[in-house]
Amino acid sequence: MTEALQLPVIDLSSPDRLSTAKSIRQACIDYGFFYLVNHGVEEELIYQMFNESKKFFSLQLEDKMKLARKEHRGYTALCDEILDPSSTSEGDPKESFYIGPLEGTLSSMNQWPSLEILPTWRSTMEYYHQKVLSAGRRLIHLIALALNLNGDFFQKVGALDAPMAFLRLLHYPGELVSSNQEVCGASAHSDYGMITLLATDGVPGLQVCREKFNQPRLWEDVPNIKGALIVNIGDMMERWTNCLFRSTLHRVMSSGQERYSVIICFLSHLCFPHSNAFGCK
Numbered sequence: 001m002t003e004a005l006q007l008p009v010i011d012l013s014s015p016d017r018l019s020t021a022k023s024i025r026q027a028c029i030d031y032g033f034f035y036l037v038n039h040g041v042e043e044e045l046i047y048q049m050f051n052e053s054k055k056f057f058s059l060q061l062e063d064k065m066k067l068a069r070k071e072h073r074g075y076t077a078l079c080d081e082i083l084d085p086s087s088t089s090e091g092d093p094k095e096s097f098y099i100g101p102l103e104g105t106l107s108s109m110n111q112w113p114s115l116e117i118l119p120t121w122r123s124t125m126e127y128y129h130q131k132v133l134s135a136g137r138r139l140i141h142l143i144a145l146a147l148n149l150n151g152d153f154f155q156k157v158g159a160l161d162a163p164m165a166f167l168r169l170l171h172y173p174g175e176l177v178s179s180n181q182e183v184c185g186a187s188a189h190s191d192y193g194m195i196t197l198l199a200t201d202g203v204p205g206l207q208v209c210r211e212k213f214n215q216p217r218l219w220e221d222v223p224n225i226k227g228a229l230i231v232n233i234g235d236m237m238e239r240w241t242n243c244l245f246r247s248t249l250h251r252v253m254s255s256g257q258e259r260y261s262v263i264i265c266f267l268s269h270l271c272f273p274h275s276n277a278f279g280c281k
């Protein structure tokens, strides 16, 4: 049995930055998840990005495999990956495509579908990547304030230097579900970076488990809010904050319906010297 969760909604454009930072702090302590609105990524762009994503995943497998994942960039086929190593399933029934940072020397490691096959694919993904990156940078500023640090803390210590943001397109075909079986499109996991920003096509499936050490696990549905991004704290931020901010366990259940989503995960090459880098109590 699952229940729907009412996650806090954070307005990125609110002029009252201190009160927004306070709400972010509470959301990260209570849930490790929240909705982000007025983030500057237009609904039309989100729509176009999903449109292009669908075009790629609709290609023949042999064409997709020409861009098979190398150096964490490119295509991963259906069931090739499993996010929960303790799961007994043979692989998560989803396919994905990774795009690494667009700036700096590592940007040339990205793989792209050819312009002849998908002429507007690369430009759309690059634009989406840039726009979410910009929202993410503003959000990380507020997260610093939420931790009682200076707003530019993460920037100053280099946590926002390249390589930092990976975009991942996801496609859950849905049809592998048999009626008497619970199937995870993405098995239970927490994200490993600082924060993740997620957009979905509105098809349900995302669930969170707030108490990861309790058994049996209680899973709660995270409904989509049109136009909002869903943000979650990753393991790196959980460790830096001495577990004050939660990196919450989550998964995607398959309802039998096809589903598309996209995440941008903010990583950092920084190793703060200890697990309570900011003196969080």
Ligand SMILES: O=C(O)CCC(=O)C(=O)O
Pocket (backbone or CB within 6 Å): 170, 186, 191, 198, 200, 206, 250, 251, 252, 261, 262, 263
């Ligand atoms: O597809 C989703 O809604 C979430 C995917 C996810 O959690 C992940 O890829 O880390």
Ligand SMILES: [Fe+2]
Pocket (backbone or CB within 6 Å): 189, 190, 191, 250
């Ligand atoms: Fe995740």
